Amino acid sequence: MxxxxxxxxxxxxxxxxxxxxxxxxxxxxxxxxxxxxxxxxxxxxxxxxxxxxxxxxxxxxxxxxxxxxxxxxxxxxxxxxxxxxxxxxxxxxxxxxxxxxxxxYMFHISNKPEVQSRLSGQEKGFARRCTEDMERHLEEGVLSKLPENYQDILKQSIISEENDMGN
Amino acid sequence: MAGQSDPHLSIFSAEEVEFIAEDEMVEIVPNLRMDALNFICGDFGPFFPQIANQVPLWLAVALKKRGKCTIRPPQWMTIEKLTQVLEAERDSQRVFEQLPFHYVEISRLLFDHARDDIPDVYMVRSLIEDIRDVRFHKVETSLETLNERALALKINNLSAMEVNIVRPFVGRALQAFYKHDSPELIPDQERVLDRRPQVVSNATRLSYGAIFRTNGCLEF
Missing domain, CATH: 1.20.58.1030 (Methane Monooxygenase Hydroxylase; Chain G, domain 1)
Structure with a gap:
């Protein structure tokens, strides 16, 4: 190990x-x-x-x-x-x-500075673009059509404290 | 959920194991004069006709294919030595005999590309196949001893191919035992459906850090 x-x-x-x-x-x-x-x-x-x-x-x-x-x-x-x-x-x-x-693991990586620090400069750029694309995709496909409280990409609803994605 | 992480990510394909084995050194007897080769992976040569030289297996095979050398089979690849190994393997239920970490791949590459350089090639080949079978049967028996109290598994003298075949199974089995043993690690059913399978808990580190170690011993 x-x-x-x-x-x-x-x-x-x-x-x-x-x-x-x-x-x-x-x-x-x-x-x-x-x-x-x-x-x-x-x-x-x-x-x-x-x-x-x-x-x-x-x-x-x-x-x-x-x-x-x-x-x-x-x-x-x-x-x-x-x-x-x-x-x-x-x-x-x-x-x-x-x-x-x-x-x-793009959401996990973008959420954790410690994990992000393991990437090279180019990889960080790649991770950022990946996350942005995925966010846009989810946004256009689903999230924008949900009630306001549920539009967060990482949480099930605004009142939820926990990130459901990227843990 | 973490136990379901992609198995293809954590194992090596047969080709990849062979790729690693191709860096093992073998002895060749060249039949041409060639200057020293200063490769990224090291310096080899210079080569003189009829003077033996140590080179990586991939280089030996490349020269052999072009008819520029003969390969000297490694010392363990003789009928006498292999017969001993086979008998010892059969005698002991638990212990694995010491063979090169890449014996499966090395012998296959030599059988494919340098069969005319191996004395008694048919016999040697069938001995190695027998050894493989006996050993693999033993691996399977060893795995039956896995139980819910096991946190780790150690088998000495396993070869690269053998480790590679059982790694995903052992990793997941230990993971599953560990999880069922610790109720707090089993997330409650309602939330589990929405969660991304990325929880890297200590348990995951423990049993998924399967290493590919060159001393031929399997640890998880």
Whole structure:
């Protein structure tokens, strides 16, 4: 448990500095991807790690282009391409699972600042647009046709104290 | 309600488990000269004809497919070793023998792509299938010991595929036991219909934090 939930917290990452230095970023990404897949909640976005991995992907893309124009053996080029594909797959899958979670728990996320702080800037934007779209949809489809007391998107009625959505 | 969270979100598909297994190292004997490969996932090579080298399984398979190397089957993939494992598995009702975490996927990839490199491939293959069956039967028996007092379940030496198959079931079973045991966690019937199934209680954390651990032990 501890290893799964602690992965996202900055304190732990600092403590593991030694092992971080010796572990390739792809390996860390794979770990983050597994945790994200297995966890029911959205975990902390791995900002630095993702930035580094994207950098490496771009570098490899450039290398492959150079190789192709330099007339390096096509076998070598195709092996580099496979390595690149694997890394890109991991990254895409990681980002995609997070987007799925955001779509699924958008009201919960928008209600809880703590959960929201786990998202990246772009993800926050995505969550906001998702919530707005859903609000508009519910508003136009149902809520505007209900009595005034019942038009809140999160509560069953204005007098209800509890948020029925997004808990 | 939390017990009904989407099972597809928490498990790995067979392809994904295989993807993870493809990073396991194997030994190859190349038959070509190739410079070192500086990949994102690590540096490998340089390669010289007839000189053995450690590479990840995906790279080994890629080279093998192009006829550029032979793959040396791992040490546990011999008739002798597997026969021992199978006997030990049959002898003990509870304990699982130690095999590589990805033995199912590794052996399948090798059977698919490098069958000519494995001595006695038919025998090895049928031994591994037998081991799989015996082990899986044992997993099922172990799961029968789950009861309402269990908060966690620990089985040592399970492999990736085995963990992956039972994970959703065990997670939900423990969840259900926990809920039925704690009346305060069962929301009253009238409200439950309108609530979004997102209550992440401590109980959820407890049993849903199923981890995919590489030491081959299953904990929930």
């Amino acid at each position: 501890a290893s799964a939930s602690g992965e996202g917290s900055p304190a732990r990452v600092d403590g593991d500095y030694e092992s971080l230095v010796s572990t390739p970023d792809v390996e860390l990404l794979k770990r983050a991807w597994r945790n994200e897949k297995a966890a029911p909640e959205i975990l902390h976005f791995q900002t630095d790690l993702i930035r580094r991995v994207i950098g490496q992907i771009q570098l490899t893309e450039e290398t492959i282009e150079e190789f192709s124009s330099d007339g390096i053996d096509p076998l070598t080029v195709s092996l580099y391409q496979m390595d690149l594909d694997r890394t890109q797959y991991l990254l895409r899958s990681y980002l995609r699972i997070r987007l799925q979670k955001i779509e699924k």
